[in-house]
Amino acid sequence: MADSGFNARHATMGDVLVRIGVISAAQLEAALKQTTPDQKNLGQVLVALGFATEEHILKAVGMKLGIPCFMTFEGMLEREAAKLIPESIARRCLAVPVFKSEDSLTVGMVNPVDLDAIDELSRISGLRVQPVMTTLANLFKSFQEAYGTSSAEGDASVGPLAAPPPVELPAAEKGIIETVELLFREAQSRGASDIHVEPEERALRVRYRVDGMMQEAKNFPKEFESSIIARIKIMSKIDITETRLPQDGHLRFNYGGQAVDVRVSTLPLVHGEKVVLRLLDSSKGIKKLKDLGFGERVLESFSTTIRSPNGMVLVTGPTGSGKTTTLYAAIAELNKVDLNIVTLEDPVEYRMEHVNQVEIFSRIGLTFAAGLRSILRQDPNIILVGEIRDRETAEIAVQAAVTGHLVFSTLHTSDAVSSVHRLMNMNAEPILLAAALRGIMAQRLLRKLCLKCRRPHRLSEAEKKALGSAATAAESTMEAVGCAECFKSGYSGRLAVHEWLPVTRAIRDLILKNSSVDDFLAAARREGMKTLQETALELAAQGATSLEEVLRMTREATA
Numbered sequence: 001m002a003d004s005g006f007n008a009r010h011a012t013m014g015d016v017l018v019r020i021g022v023i024s025a026a027q028l029e030a031a032l033k034q035t036t037p038d039q040k041n042l043g044q045v046l047v048a049l050g051f052a053t054e055e056h057i058l059k060a061v062g063m064k065l066g067i068p069c070f071m072t073f074e075g076m077l078e079r080e081a082a083k084l085i086p087e088s089i090a091r092r093c094l095a096v097p098v099f100k101s102e103d104s105l106t107v108g109m110v111n112p113v114d115l116d117a118i119d120e121l122s123r124i125s126g127l128r129v130q131p132v133m134t135t136l137a138n139l140f141k142s143f144q145e146a147y148g149t150s151s152a153e154g155d156a157s158v159g160p161l162a163a164p165p166p167v168e169l170p171a172a173e174k175g176i177i178e179t180v181e182l183l184f185r186e187a188q189s190r191g192a193s194d195i196h197v198e199p200e201e202r203a204l205r206v207r208y209r210v211d212g213m214m215q216e217a218k219n220f221p222k223e224f225e226s227s228i229i230a231r232i233k234i235m236s237k238i239d240i241t242e243t244r245l246p247q248d249g250h251l252r253f254n255y256g257g258q259a260v261d262v263r264v265s266t267l268p269l270v271h272g273e274k275v276v277l278r279l280l281d282s283s284k285g286i287k288k289l290k291d292l293g294f295g296e297r298v299l300e301s302f303s304t305t306i307r308s309p310n311g312m313v314l315v316t317g318p319t320g321s322g323k324t325t326t327l328y329a330a331i332a333e334l335n336k337v338d339l340n341i342v343t344l345e346d347p348v349e350y351r352m353e354h355v356n357q358v359e360i361f362s363r364i365g366l367t368f369a370a371g372l373r374s375i376l377r378q379d380p381n382i383i384l385v386g387e388i389r390d391r392e393t394a395e396i397a398v399q400a401a402v403t404g405h406l407v408f409s410t411l412h413t414s415d416a417v418s419s420v421h422r423l424m425n426m427n428a429e430p431i432l433l434a435a436a437l438r439g440i441m442a443q444r445l446l447r448k449l450c451l452k453c454r455r456p457h458r459l460s461e462a463e464k465k466a467l468g469s470a471a472t473a474a475e476s477t478m479e480a481v482g483c484a485e486c487f488k489s490g491y492s493g494r495l496a497v498h499e500w501l502p503v504t505r506a507i508r509d510l511i512l513k514n515s516s517v518d519d520f521l522a523a524a525r526r527e528g529m530k531t532l533q534e535t536a537l538e539l540a541a542q543g544a545t546s547l548e549e550v551l552r553m554t555r556e557a558t559a
Helices: 013-019 025-032 042-048 054-065 087-092 115-125 136-147 172-190 222-235 296-305 323-334 368-378 391-401 416-425 430-436 461-474 505-512 517-526 532-541 547-558
Strands: 095-101 104-109 128-133 192-199 203-210 213-221 247-255 258-269 272-281 311-316 341-345 356-359 382-385 406-411 437-449 455-458 476-479 491-502
Touching: 013 025, 013 054, 025 042, 054 128, 087 095, 087 115, 087 136, 087 222, 095 115, 095 136, 104 115, 104 136, 115 128, 136 222, 172 192, 172 203, 172 213, 172 222, 172 247, 172 258, 172 272, 192 213, 192 222, 203 222, 213 222, 222 247, 222 258, 222 272, 296 437, 296 491, 311 323, 311 391, 311 416, 323 341, 323 382, 323 406, 323 437, 341 368, 356 368, 368 382, 368 391, 382 391, 391 406, 391 430, 406 416, 416 430, 416 437, 416 491, 416 505, 416 517, 430 437, 430 505, 437 505, 437 532, 437 547, 461 547, 476 532, 476 547, 491 532, 505 517, 532 547
Parallel strands: 104 128, 311 406, 311 437, 341 356, 341 382, 382 406
Antiparallel strands: 095 104, 192 203, 192 272, 203 213, 247 258, 258 272, 437 491, 455 476
16 A cells, blocks of 8 residues: 555656555566666566566556556447547547546547647547546557447548558458558568568558568558557567657567567658568578588588688678578587587577577677677687677677687678778788688578579670670570569579688788788689679579579679
8 A cells, every 4th residue: 555645756667566565675676677777668577577467567657647547448438429539530649539528538548648649639629638548459449349440441431542452451340450460471471571661641651571672562541550550569568658769679479380580670750650570480490501502612611611610700791691591500500519609699580509699788788899708708619799890899709719719700791802801991900810710701692583484584785784704604594574473573582692712821811911802802713712793693594593683683792
């Protein structure tokens, strides 16, 4: 029981929960140790630990704000109140009219301190708005009771806007919750790696990234933007009231009996909050090196190099080029009971048994450099550093590689030979770099032609000019057409293209001399290295990909 002198509005939420007897002081202290400094996630931690329920948290927030809290509006909703606020506006504001009383309108809201929404509701109804708190689940349920619908599809005027129609909205009674789940299922069935939920001036646009390319999925009416994004944020345990700052979260959904982990990122834009969801299907597991598409010589050389007792092996390429997949395959190949393997990742994408995986948390100071220093005190044999981004991380990684550790990492460079100069630009000492480097793998992912609709293609004059002397290797190739099987794209799936540079004595000599990129490339070619374009052209000649795709990759590699 709270004492008469206690002022909930001036207390922290934790103190409110202690004062009303929901949790003990010891439980509060235990929960605070797992929260961020601003305590924004205290409620989530208390629920996760089993110390409090969602209802307890909501009521504590209500006490702190001085706003009543309701878990249900059963028996309270008045049809006359609903007539004062159009359903489309109520959904956009995430507010349901509950009842009218003389000159005021009581409204249930997830965020009862949203002054813009309160002002709009007051202007439309002509009444003073009295907000009360409720949950998102109760809000959606109350929409159905108040307006006779349960989702964004309650009337004919609320259908999807003109856009590609691959995603059909669920029946009206299934609601916003089902709509969001349907987007997840559709994205997974298409093999999408990302879902982009993008607010525009008059609509909410949804696109999928499939085989590295963006595809239209659906446009929703603008008035349902808040409901859809709020649902995603609730699932991701992201602060639903924070719309001005970027946030990150995580959720999991079930697809075909398999759990799919999703990384969620929000970004405030001019027209609202954009949400990007990265789908990580752990059911696919870690691939084996022999399944990554290496040529026979490259596979043999790379497999030998990663078994070096010490040194550094780099995998380079742009975001989404499969670098992490290659590194995980290498680690899985080496994962034995007699080795201590530690990874430092941002974020950890797949859990690996018997591997010590650490996730970067920059906000509390756990950066790649700080984490790498700590790992070196953990007696590691093999270290995976998710990315070398700065001078400090580069220096520590190189020093670790020359002092008895095998270090794997990634760089964002266009090709293998450029990686050496990238490290030099980070002030890595040439003498240490020459001693540390064992090999560099550059890679890209090319879209595979759909086997159902591909057709022969002859080089145009423009293509011959673009390829130069390499044109003779691609005289007879296949091209994309598009059919129902590949969603009219002409492609289905992706394959990797590699450029492997073993660091031989000749390459080390060039590092010590601080030679140019052209000198490195010439030396690598003399020792048998095939460039990304050469390997890609071989795949095009086999009909696995198109010349158009090869040229797109070549432009990216030289950009």
